[in-house]
Amino acid sequence: MDQGRIDVLIAGGGPGGCAAAMTLRAHAPGLSVVLAEASEYAGPRIGETLSPAAGRVLDHLGVWEAFRAQGHREAYATAAAWGSPVPYDNDFLFAARGTGWHLDRAAFDALLAREAEARGVTVLRGARVRDARREDGGWRVALAPGGELRARFLVDATGARASLARRCGARSRAVDRLAGFVRFFRDGGGSDPRTLVEAFADGWWYTAPLPGGGRVAACMTDSDLGRGLGAAEPDGWERLLASAPRVGDALHGAGADGSVVVRAARSRRLEPAAGEGWLAVGDAASTFDPLSSQGVLKALRSGTFAAYAAGDLLAKGDPAGMERYHSFVADEFAGYLRIRARYYAEESRWPERPFWRRRRTPVPA
Numbered sequence: 592m593d594q595g596r597i598d599v600l601i602a603g604g605g606p607g608g609c610a611a612a613m614t615l616r617a618h619a620p621g622l623s624v625v626l627a628e629a630s631e632y633a634g635p636r637i638g639e640t641l642s643p644a645a646g647r648v649l650d651h652l653g654v655w656e657a658f659r660a661q662g663h664r665e666a667y668a669t670a671a672a673w674g675s676p677v678p679y680d681n682d683f684l685f686a687a688r689g690t691g692w693h694l695d696r697a698a699f700d701a702l703l704a705r706e707a708e709a710r711g712v713t714v715l716r717g718a719r720v721r722d723a724r725r726e727d728g729g730w731r732v733a734l735a736p737g738g739e740l741r742a743r744f745l746v747d748a749t750g751a752r753a754s755l756a757r758r759c760g761a762r763s764r765a766v767d768r769l770a771g772f773v774r775f776f777r778d779g780g781g782s783d784p785r786t787l788v789e790a791f792a793d794g795w796w797y798t799a800p801l802p803g804g805g806r807v808a809a810c811m812t813d814s815d816l817g818r819g820l821g822a823a824e825p826d827g828w829e830r831l832l833a834s835a836p837r838v839g840d841a842l843h844g845a846g847a848d849g850s851v852v853v854r855a856a857r858s859r860r861l862e863p864a865a866g867e868g869w870l871a872v873g874d875a876a877s878t879f880d881p882l883s884s885q886g887v888l889k890a891l892r893s894g895t896f897a898a899y900a901a902g903d904l905l906a907k908g909d910p911a912g913m914e915r916y917h918s919f920v921a922d923e924f925a926g927y928l929r930i931r932a933r934y935y936a937e938e939s940r941w942p943e944r945p946f947w948r949r950r951r952t953p954v955p956a
């Protein structure tokens with residue numbers, strides 16, 4: 592794609608990028624917005640339990656009805672074998688009471704991109720932003736497989752890699768090395784609508800039913816420990832499953848769909864989250880432990896706040912929102928770390944194991 596200078600280029604069409612795109616069009620309709628998404632939303636996506644508070648944000652974005660029409664599976668609570676081998680209902684661990692959802696993430700993300708498009712955003716699917724350079728007070732952006740465009744402002748919504756913000760000199764500060772060793776199952780959805788979380792000596796497991804009758808299950812441990820345990824290989828993963836009998840029961844008779852997908856799930860924050868002509872949203876700005884089931888909600892929220900900041904700067908010349916946004920990301924992360932410490936402290940059965948010892952080490956502010 593080659594075109595004249597646009598106002599905002601958003602790299603990444605996950606929940607964070609799509610929320611930013613939709614809010615920009617609502618808040619500053621005079622601005623031209625292009626969203627470049629590397630994928631075609633075809634493959635399965637990870638991060639499927641949506642917390643109850645997301646309903647309000649989806650409503651604010653004007654996509655509530657379309658979301659409901661997609662028929663995502665309602666979820667009422669999390670059953671957690673945490674601190675004890677017997678699971679207890681824990682609502683949504685970090686979150687408010689109420690009805691949440693088990694999402695078909697690919698369908699959910701694709702819906703948000705279509706809704707952005709319907710609001711006047713140009714969505715380029717299958718377009719990866721491979722480079723962005725400062726030029727004439729804006730950006731020259733190179734796309735893969737081909738094309739180039741110029742933009743006044745850049746939003747990094749590329750997920751936890753924050754690939755563009757890091758090019759701008761921002762640094763990722765991680766407090767752990769958590770990774771998810773994830774498998775999808777064709778069936779095994781069952782009738783229990785809860786997410787199940789089960790701690791073990793080297794981390795914890797979760798499993799959740801998916802819309803359409805399938806199921807997802809993941810072994811969450813530090814990347815170095817997971818490699819040592821063989822969690823990235825189907826055989827090793829199956830062996831480890833013996834450490835989580837409740838999750839094993841939920842998967843009984845279910846057929847694995849493909850191999851083990853390994854995803855970084857470190858708790859980390861970008862420093863800074865905004866700079867001259869750019870800001871980062873969603874996982875690019877900060878990443879929460881999946882134990883929280885807050886990642887998608889946080890991405891929708893930060894995309895929304897970021898769009899107000901960028902819109903004020905570009906449409907009114909008011910830079911105050913950019914500083915506020917950076918502080919918002921930092922404060923939100925500090926609050927999250929306090930809750931994270933509390934939850935990990937509730938599990939004390941394996942105090943000498945490296946995974947749990949690391950979680951007891953205080954994280955500097």
Ligand SMILES: Cc1cc2nc3c(=O)[nH]c(=O)nc-3n(C[C@H](O)[C@H](O)[C@H](O)COP(=O)(O)OP(=O)(O)OC[C@H]3O[C@@H](n4cnc5c(N)ncnc54)[C@H](O)[C@@H]3O)c2cc1C
Nearest residue numbers: 603605606607629638640720750771873874881886887890
């Ligand atoms: C194992 C695991 C389990 C999780 N479980 C949950 C859960 O149950 N509930 C929950 O709320 N959260 C969960 N999360 C977290 C959640 O998935 C993320 O917080 C959420 O997806 C963040 O949204 P985002 O839009 O910031 O980034 P992403 O969803 O990562 O989207 C980034 C988008 O950018 C695109 N992209 C990347 N690079 C480029 C580029 N250079 N150019 C163009 N496009 C690009 C990608 O294709 C992708 O579409 C989980 C995470 C992990 C690792």
